[in-house]
Amino acid sequence: MTRMSLADFEARYRADPDPWGYRSSEYEKAKYAATLQACGPGPFASALELGASIGVFSGQLAPRCRCLITIDAAPTAVSTAREHLAALEGAEHTDVRLGTIPADLPDGRFELVVASEILYYLDAGELQATLDALRERLVPGARLVAVHWRPDGAERPLTAAAVHAALRALPWLSLAGSSDTDAFRLDAFTRA
DSSP states (O other): OOOOOHHHHHHHHHHOSSTTOTTTOHHHHHHHHHHHHHHOSOOBSSEEEESOTTSHHHHHHGGGBSSEEEEESOHHHHHHHHHHHHTSTTGGGEEEEEOOTTTTOOOSOEEEEEEESOGGGSOHHHHHHHHHHHHHHEEEEEEEEEEEESSOOTTOSSOHHHHHHHHHTOTTEEEEEEOOOSSEEEEEEEEO
16 A cells, blocks of 8 residues: 555545544554543643544543644544534534645644644655644643554555654653553653
8 A cells, every 4th residue: 555645534534434443442542541641631721633533532632622623634534523523512612624734734822732643644744844833833831742553554654653753853842751552652742
């Protein structure tokens, strides 16, 4: 398989409303729990979730946020996320957006950014552009939480190891904690 295109992602969501088992997978449940712990209790005045998919994790994160913006590039996933989140308490504080990263990263300043299994779908140039944009959007002391599935895949230009090495090398981020398993790499950083 070659790198997944936006059309490939959209086709998966049209074929199966939950193509990666976000609602039922034990792996996803464990990853969500670790990711929420790495985020901290909040409340966060403003948070951004990259690659939010159908909004399962977004629904767990939203109660910790006064304002949560999510972004995903697959229209069907965004539609599903909007429906899912609209039914939850605090939905009025959640803004589900259609867009790609880094091109459509929202303006604003954020206390928390979560990148769950998204950054390795970018090529090296897109990753660098995304990190440059996040540097401008994270307030001092903000938290950036990145979590990625460990196995390599031909559909992903980068590996989890490469993404996390790039994050750890940034002088404006300090590693605040890690929660690695055999299945995923998770790093939480603080913005200097």
